Amino acid sequence: MVSFSETALLDELPLSMPVTRLVICISEKTKPSPLLLNKLRAYKKAGFMLLASSAVFSNHWMEHINLFNLVSVDMDRDDPMRWVGTISDYPDIRFLIRKVEKQEEFTLAQQFGFSLFQGYFFEQPVIRRQGDVAPSVITLLDACIIINRSPYDIDEITDVISRDVSLLYKVVTSANVLAKSKKKSISNPKQAVVYLGLESLRRLISLLIMSNMNHQECLHLQNAAILRAIFMQQTAPMLKGLDADEGFLVGAFSFLDAMLGCPMEDVVSHLDLSKEAKQALLSQHGHYGALLELCKHIEHAHWDWVSKRCEKLTLKERIVLKAFEKAREQTQTLAATMQV
Numbered sequence: 001m002v003s004f005s006e007t008a009l010l011d012e013l014p015l016s017m018p019v020t021r022l023v024i025c026i027s028e029k030t031k032p033s034p035l036l037l038n039k040l041r042a043y044k045k046a047g048f049m050l051l052a053s054s055a056v057f058s059n060h061w062m063e064h065i066n067l068f069n070l071v072s073v074d075m076d077r078d079d080p081m082r083w084v085g086t087i088s089d090y091p092d093i094r095f096l097i098r099k100v101e102k103q104e105e106f107t108l109a110q111q112f113g114f115s116l117f118q119g120y121f122f123e124q125p126v127i128r129r130q131g132d133v134a135p136s137v138i139t140l141l142d143a144c145i146i147i148n149r150s151p152y153d154i155d156e157i158t159d160v161i162s163r164d165v166s167l168l169y170k171v172v173t174s175a176n177v178l179a180k181s182k183k184k185s186i187s188n189p190k191q192a193v194v195y196l197g198l199e200s201l202r203r204l205i206s207l208l209i210m211s212n213m214n215h216q217e218c219l220h221l222q223n224a225a226i227l228r229a230i231f232m233q234q235t236a237p238m239l240k241g242l243d244a245d246e247g248f249l250v251g252a253f254s255f256l257d258a259m260l261g262c263p264m265e266d267v268v269s270h271l272d273l274s275k276e277a278k279q280a281l282l283s284q285h286g287h288y289g290a291l292l293e294l295c296k297h298i299e300h301a302h303w304d305w306v307s308k309r310c311e312k313l314t315l316k317e318r319i320v321l322k323a324f325e326k327a328r329e330q331t332q333t334l335a336a337t338m339q340v
Helices: 004-009 034-045 062-067 080-087 103-111 135-149 153-163 165-178 189-211 214-236 246-250 256-259 264-269 275-283 287-299 303-312 315-337
Strands: 023-026 047-052 070-074 094-098
Touching: 004 034, 023 034, 034 047, 034 062, 070 080, 080 094, 080 103, 103 256, 135 153, 135 165, 135 189, 135 246, 153 165, 165 189, 214 287, 214 315, 246 275, 246 287, 256 264, 264 275, 275 287, 287 303, 287 315, 303 315
Parallel strands: 023 047, 047 070, 070 094
Antiparallel strands: none
């Protein structure tokens, strides 16, 4: 969901983004001029979803209510029960309730007819306390680091993968999934490594790391971590002195504390990461930390902060947003094709 200024809407900025990924949010302060209304109708006809706040039922947009696909309601400002009748009166509009913080609020909102939900309840990782970091997880983390540090040493990569039977099985299985056209299946570890290629292998192992932590409870975090990894891999080279592979690691490991159930300090102490990468993970300091912070602001649609951070890093905002969208698409493809 992106909130565009009236100028941006009239300048057709949304057309630079994929229609299936974007929800255009209309600000309460924006007035429905004839020119703007024509633009919005064109956006809707092109397939874009249009969202308005709950104020749309009491301001100058009310007579154009049928223009919107979605209406958002804030849990902390509006009584959800008050919207039962409105939701019934407008079956063609989907109602999103925001700022859902508890299970009870989520359940009530469902009962009152809301079909879309957003809030702290869905975004905040639940950290479950555990003992030391499991050896199998450390093996995966070591493999990920070695692949990034020695990307062209096939023998060393094959050796570290072969130390863990489960990891080796996943690598060989994924290679065979991608090699459907081959008459003979792949069974040799080195052949599997070569066939997968560096990028697929790196991302497969990162995804395996995420999937081995709290299983289905952190599926959302798995995808979010991979998205961050790909985004930082793509944007790191835009800053002088930053390494794409190191950026990938910082993004991929940014949720490890929540997934392993222990402080990030404890996780980082086990890993052979650079000082800059550790600094980014522990305190979001340095250039890698700045990129990680930028990614988080994009995730939460803090567009003012995104603009400020891009300006500070001398990055072009439009290029950064396109990199994020590309990372999202690659994450979805990766999750769909890799056998985890």
